Amino acid sequence: MTITEDRPTRIETPRAGDEGCLIVSGNDSPGIVVALSAVLSELGANIVSFDQHSTDLIGGRFFLRTMFRLQDLALARPLLQTALDREIRDKLGLEWRLTESSKPKRVALFTSKTDHCLLDLLWRHSRGELNISVEMVVSNHPDLAEKVRAFGIPYFFVPVENGDKKAAEQEHLRLLNGNVDFVVLARYMQIISGEFIRDVGVPIINIHHSFLPAFIGAGPYKKARDRGVKLIGATAHYVTEDLDEGPIIEQDVVRVSHSDSTQNFVRRGADVERQVLSRAVAWHSEDRVVRDGNTTIVFAS
Template sequence: MTLAEPASRTIGERVAEEGALIVSGHDRTGIVAAVSTVLTQAGANIVSLDQHSTNPADGTFFQRTVFRLHDLAVVRTELEKALDRELADGLGLQWRLVESDQPKRMAIFASKTDHCLLDLLWRQQRGELKANVQMVISNHPDLAEKVRWFGVPYFYVPVKDGDKKTAEEEHLRLLAGNVDFIVLARYMQILSGDFIGGVGVPIINIHHSFLPAFIGAGPYQKAKDRGVKLIGATAHYVTEDLDEGPIIEQDVVRVTHADTTRDLMRRGADVERLVLARAVAWHAEDRVLRNGNSTVVFAS
């Protein structure tokens, strides 16, 4: 017995491919109508539509429209011409068309801590992410065997004698043309502005976030010593300002005086995994739209 392709993907002998149209720009009347008209005239069926305006009177408009269109890859050029004519020239909007069936290429940077790294590899293996891990890059050799078990190339690039520039040049060589975004899965090195600018793709980071914040070594012990009641994690895009880039996702878990430092570390690792996985999944599905140093996240 063979399993047929799901009926929702094929009508007759033509493949109905999924696309996502991302639109942003100055809010004004007629944007939703224009998007719908262009897609309808191209023969697309709109599956979902999310939109947001920072201020309906004079704000910035964001929209993500998911649609299905027969032979999208074939008709894409004509569709792009229509989008340019109606959205860019006609309404002054920025737009981006994505073929959703094509997974994004992801690189993961890690050091010695493995919980976020292995969670992402496991989720990719289970098909939970619209992304393929192309490589793992680390400044330590410790996780090589664990990563190779998933069939993913592992590159050990040490920072010798504090020479971060040479290491980052090797990173850029490995990444050039091979990835669409990067994830820092507890990578314990600060990226230089030259690297961030030179790599040319979005970078997502994860870090713990306590109230109050505890920076430096031993944050969980500091949190225990202060009697914190909440621990959490923040996933954000990387900018040259350390840990101050646009936030994608956050979450917290409640703890008590009875929790040991080890308990806090375990619960912190759990929330870091979940927050990073959600951020990566949403980015890979083009659900995260940047708005200055903030984000609009269509996560429904």
């Protein structure tokens, strides 16, 4: 009698390194979804999610984000890229961008003296809530150095000496060059020059209160309270050469009333800023945001 040993069938669990994200954009036309699905299917990829948007039923712009699993994605990537170039770029005239989910985006956080947005991002990062790798914190003040070092993150103090912003930005570029995939201005109270925006070569995300263009300058929450504002909020957007007018990623508001003090306005405003910025950073790091001119498509489902 032959005795056989029953062994459970081994189920291959997809590794994190097998998950990819593909962003496609361009002029809408028939057959895009079919062509893309065929490319992924032919290589043995399993589509996990598929989100798409067209700006118009006829002649609109088309945007798509798909998550998929493909065994040994890093090894299969050259074949996938060749197929995407042939079927998506050359035949359909679309742009595409491919990322691997196992590779967190490297980020530099810029800050001044106000710490609520900075520390919130560092806390979320330390808990693994954000798919990012914080490479450094850069500030024009030394005040937050000890708080940042408690997270094990390098802190670079780059002062603007004698108003020489150009020299400071040159040092910023030296620190950032080749080391980050995007930059977050976590209440960095310096105006970024157009030259820096062009030279840094990566997206920059900013956060500010949503009163603009009203209540500019110092003390916006006091000005808003004195004016009887009933809603306060925050806006996260990409930085462009047009000050505070870049493509918006996320916004939110909370109600306030005449019974709220200026201190309550500031506290509640800081809460909204933290939440809005963390969502914007999360969505950008997960490739959920597609820029289209001065607007954005955010696949945030």
